Amino acid sequence: MALMTIRGLGLTGRLWPLDFDVQAGEVLAIIGPNGSGKTTLLRGMAGLGSDSGQIMLTGTPLNALTERTRARLIGLMPQNCSSAWSLSVREVVALGRLPWGDPGHTQIDIALTRTGLDALAERAIDRLSGGEQARAWLARVLAGTPQLLLADEPVASLDLRQQHEVLKLFREQAAAGSGVVIALHDLSLAARYCDRLLLLSEGRLIAIGRPDEVLQADRLRAVYGIDLRIANVGSKPMVVVD
Numbered sequence: 001m002a003l004m005t006i007r008g009l010g011l012t013g014r015l016w017p018l019d020f021d022v023q024a025g026e027v028l029a030i031i032g033p034n035g036s037g038k039t040t041l042l043r044g045m046a047g048l049g050s051d052s053g054q055i056m057l058t059g060t061p062l063n064a065l066t067e068r069t070r071a072r073l074i075g076l077m078p079q080n081c082s083s084a085w086s087l088s089v090r091e092v093v094a095l096g097r098l099p100w101g102d103p104g105h106t107q108i109d110i111a112l113t114r115t116g117l118d119a120l121a122e123r124a125i126d127r128l129s130g131g132e133q134a135r136a137w138l139a140r141v142l143a144g145t146p147q148l149l150l151a152d153e154p155v156a157s158l159d160l161r162q163q164h165e166v167l168k169l170f171r172e173q174a175a176a177g178s179g180v181v182i183a184l185h186d187l188s189l190a191a192r193y194c195d196r197l198l199l200l201s202e203g204r205l206i207a208i209g210r211p212d213e214v215l216q217a218d219r220l221r222a223v224y225g226i227d228l229r230i231a232n233v234g235s236k237p238m239v240v241v242d
Contacts, residue, residue: 076151
């Protein structure tokens with residue numbers, strides 16, 4: 001079932017109009033070189049900066065929803081998050097409940113547990129490592145229980161173990177019925193954990209489909225401008241730079 005339907009979404013000079021759907025229960029990765037439009041697309045999907053096209057969310061035009069309703073349905077985790085105050089981790093996560101107007105203690109506790117931050121709940125956010133901070137901001141989004149979760153490079157500051165743990169968490173989120181859209185640079189991680197990939201280049205949609213359909217060597221050479229090949233690890237493609 002299509003959770004979000006996008007038709008003609010674009011931003012002059014940055015993103016050419018493009019059409020695709022996001023299914024409930026799937027993890028969709030947006031991939032492409034730096035400057036290809038990944039962040040612009042995510043912001044457009046959240047209703048923050050497009051000048052063309054229509055977005056339908058659960059059958060309703062996105063621009064017909066109130067800001068509060070939109071914030072309840074869509075959780076956005078930007079690439080760079082920070083706090084102007086030295087809030088505790090629990091206080092940061094509690095910000096995810098603002099659209100609901102309730103303390104949401106249960107949702108906050110669940111989000112802390114899922115991101116492995118129980119023991120750090122009372123620690124000041126600015127006293128954490130970069131990877132711990134990234135997980136705290138992800139927990140803030142999870143505490144809002146969104147139907148659609150958008151995350152821009154959510155594993156960029158994480159070590160190898162944490163990357164896999166967070167991506168498994170996204171898979172769990174999708175398995176529970178949410179739609180998950182993440183921007184990723186690591187193509188092999190995208191192939192392993194995502195149901196579909198959407199490849200952008202210079203603001204244009206190049207391909208969308210299963211990882212094995214999108215990760216074609218000739219196509220990636222043209223987009224990334226580097227010599228590479230595709231190897232298979234089990235049933236998943238892996239990109240190898242020669």
